[in-house]
Amino acid sequence: MKRAALAFAxxxxxxxxxxxVRAQTPTxxxxxxxxxxxxxxxxxxxxxxxxxxxxxSSALADSDRVRGLVYLGASALYRERRDSAATLFGRLLxxxxxxxxxxxVFPPEITGLFQQMKLITxxxxxxxxxxxxxxxxxxxxxxxxxxxxxxxVDVAVLRPNGAPLRTLYQGGVGDSLQLRWDGRAxxxxxxxxxxxxxxxxxxxxxGRVVRSAMLSLDLTRVRRDTLLLPAPVPNSLLKPxxxxxxxxxxxxxxxxxxxxxxxVLPSLVAGRSxxxxxxxxxxxxxxxxxxxxxxxxxxxxxxxxxxAANRALQLAWQHQADSVHAENVARRQEVRILIRAGTSxxxxxx
Amino acid sequence: MNLRALPLVLxxxxxxxxxxxxxxxxxxxxGISWPQFQSASPGGGAKLSGLVAxxxxxxxxxxxxxxxxxxxxxxxxxxGGAPARDIVEGSLFLTARPLPWLALKAGPHLRAYAAPGGTxxxxxxxxxxxADAPIIEGQWLAYGExxxxxxxxxxxxxGASGARGAEAGLTLKLPQSPKLLQSPLWVxxxxxxxxxxxxxxxxxxxxxxVVLAIGLGGR
Numbered sequence: 001m002k003r004a005a006l007a008f009a010x011x012x013x014x015x016x017x018x019x020x021v022r023a024q025t026p027t028x029x030x031x032x033x034x035x036x037x038x039x040x041x042x043x044x045x046x047x048x049x050x051x052x053x054x055x056x057s058s059a060l061a062d063s064d065r066v067r068g069l070v071y072l073g074a075s076a077l078y079r080e081r082r083d084s085a086a087t088l089f090g091r092l093l094x095x096x097x098x099x100x101x102x103x104x105v106f107p108p109e110i111t112g113l114f115q116q117m118k119l120i121t122x123x124x125x126x127x128x129x130x131x132x133x134x135x136x137x138x139x140x141x142x143x144x145x146x147x148x149x150x151x152x153v154d155v156a157v158l159r160p161n162g163a164p165l166r167t168l169y170q171g172g173v174g175d176s177l178q179l180r181w182d183g184r185a186x187x188x189x190x191x192x193x194x195x196x197x198x199x200x201x202x203x204x205x206x207g208r209v210v211r212s213a214m215l216s217l218d219l220t221r222v223r224r225d226t227l228l229l230p231a232p233v234p235n236s237l238l239k240p241x242x243x244x245x246x247x248x249x250x251x252x253x254x255x256x257x258x259x260x261x262x263x264v265l266p267s268l269v270a271g272r273s274x275x276x277x278x279x280x281x282x283x284x285x286x287x288x289x290x291x292x293x294x295x296x297x298x299x300x301x302x303x304x305x306x307x308a309a310n311r312a313l314q315l316a317w318q319h320q321a322d323s324v325h326a327e328n329v330a331r332r333q334e335v336r337i338l339i340r341a342g343t344s345x346x347x348x349x350x
Numbered sequence: 351m352n353l354r355a356l357p358l359v360l361x362x363x364x365x366x367x368x369x370x371x372x373x374x375x376x377x378x379x380x381g382i383s384w385p386q387f388q389s390a391s392p393g394g395g396a397k398l399s400g401l402v403a404x405x406x407x408x409x410x411x412x413x414x415x416x417x418x419x420x421x422x423x424x425x426x427x428x429x430g431g432a433p434a435r436d437i438v439e440g441s442l443f444l445t446a447r448p449l450p451w452l453a454l455k456a457g458p459h460l461r462a463y464a465a466p467g468g469t470x471x472x473x474x475x476x477x478x479x480x481a482d483a484p485i486i487e488g489q490w491l492a493y494g495e496x497x498x499x500x501x502x503x504x505x506x507x508x509g510a511s512g513a514r515g516a517e518a519g520l521t522l523k524l525p526q527s528p529k530l531l532q533s534p535l536w537v538x539x540x541x542x543x544x545x546x547x548x549x550x551x552x553x554x555x556x557x558x559x560v561v562l563a564i565g566l567g568g569r
Contacts, residue, residue, distance in 0.1 A: 251484075251485045251486060251490075254483045254484070254485050254492050255485050255492060257483075257492075258483070258492040258493075258494065258518050258519075258520070261494055261516075261518045262518045262519075262541045265516045265518060265541065265543050266543050266556075266558060268516065269514055269515055269516050269543045269544060269545055269556075270388075270543055270544075270545040270554075270556040270558070271545065271554075274388060274397075275558070276386045276543075276558040276560070278384055278386070278541070278558070278560040279541040279543075279558065279560065281539075281560055282518070282519060282520070282539055282540060282541040282560055283541070285520055285539050286492060286518070286519075286520050289485050289490050289492070289520050289522075290485060290492075292485075292486075292490075293485035293486050293490060296486050297486070301487070304488070
């Protein structure tokens with residue numbers, strides 16, 4: 001009876017332990033593997049870390065994956081599996097080309113192997129701001145490249161269909177390199193909105209592409225709304241520019257009365273003195289002026305004040321319209337580009 | 351000088367503030383006139399005519415303005431043996447415009463006839479009323495002006511009894527723009543007549559002129 005109870009208890013405990021193991025996340029496993037490494041249990045560390053790193057990439061963050069790889073590589077080296085260690089370090093560097101191994105944690109034989117792998121692994125990390133807005137002529141997307149080792153690269157932005165949009169750089173890259181892209185195609189025009197790809201090809205010693213870092217760039221062209229033209233000056237605000245013609249009799253009467261006055265002035269002023277016949281020239285001129293005035297007054301008369309006021313209104317409207325037009329032209333020419341960067345991934349050359 | 355009329359001259363001055371609506375300007379004209387001089391006296395008379403050139407300058411110092419004129423020419427006898435003489439005239443009027451169409455003027459008017467036998471000088475203190483009547487608004491203007499000498503003197507033994515005169519004419523503004531009609535140039539055609547009287551019915555002297563002038567600035 002006692003043996004049966006003991007067996008039952010063992011079964012329960014074993015099942016509980018297995019459930020606890022199954023409940024561990026890959027991150028926990030990495031931590032556990034690192035603890036095993038520190039306890040000098042390299043075989044156990046290799047088994048635990050190997051299991052954790054075998055998980056799909058989505059299950060483990062890159063930082064944990066990198067941390068697991070370096071300890072797994074170190075464990076492999078201590079287990080005298082140098083090739084495996086080198087492979088693991090190479091795999092690490094492809095994930096994070098900027099990785100620097102901690103020389104306080106790892107002994108020289110491990111850091112030395114890591115540095116050797118860094119010298120022969122050609123990979124580039126691409127870092128861009130998550131969101132960049134380009135709206136001024138000098139604005140550009142800042143692209144930082146961090147290389148594992150000096151090697152030639154070519155950097156290009158590809159269209160959604162894979163065709164090249166703009167080649168940004170061809171040449172060597174050492175520790176790091178900053179590039180700038182103004183958001184425009186090779187012909188200088190801004191491309192349509194869409195998902196573009198920033199591709200950094202790392203080339204081997206033979207010039208062939210060994211791997212590519214790819215980064216998606218969601219590009220959106222943002223146009224500013226144009227302004228509405230000001231409404232034309234309504235007729236209700238315009239003053240009449242011509243007054244309807246009058247009878248003209250006043251002009252005629254003025255001319256004739258003045259002519260008569262000229263005619264009779266000598267007798268009124270000089271009395272019996274003989275009047276000069278020259279005055280009839282003036283009297284005639286006044287009469288003709290009166291008659292012409294009669295005709296002129298019958299025609300519609302321009303109103304200079306109203307003409308000037310209307311012209312001022314029209315000029316003011318034209319000035320406003322010109323300003324709006326100029327602003328709209330500027331807005332149409334102004335291209336704002338919003339670039340949202342995705343995550344970088346490395347594609348090995350076939 | 352007839353001092354009794356001096357209050358009338360001074361009476362023109364208080365109306366000047368009403369003329370604030372007249373725009374400030376500087377204007378004047380230059381022209382020629384064809385005067386006809388006629389004197390009548392119990393002993394006979396003379397008729398002379400000739401050509402005179404002269405000009406006016408107007409300075410508007412709102413609410414009053416000053417009008418200065420000067421003319422000079424020569425008169426020759428039309429009939430008879432009257433000696434030819436030079437005629438020189440000058441005047442300075444203080445002008446106020448109580449209404450847009452009415453101006454009142456006052457000031458001295460000097461006239462001299464310089465003949466071989468001596469120079470006859472008249473000094474007339476005149477009060478004048480000037481009225482404008484547009485024929486075509488802003489372009490053609492008919493005007494009339496009457497005056498009377500409120501004080502007068504002459505260096506003739508009989509002395510001056512007084513003088514009066516009148517002027518009527520037409521000013522034509524030369525259009526610059528067919529719509530706005532703003533031109534600083536204008537032409538004046540006028541008829542002027544005055545008569546000065548000697549005391550004790552010793553005689554009269556009348557002068558009639560047709561004036562043609564071209565002006566610049568305010569009319």
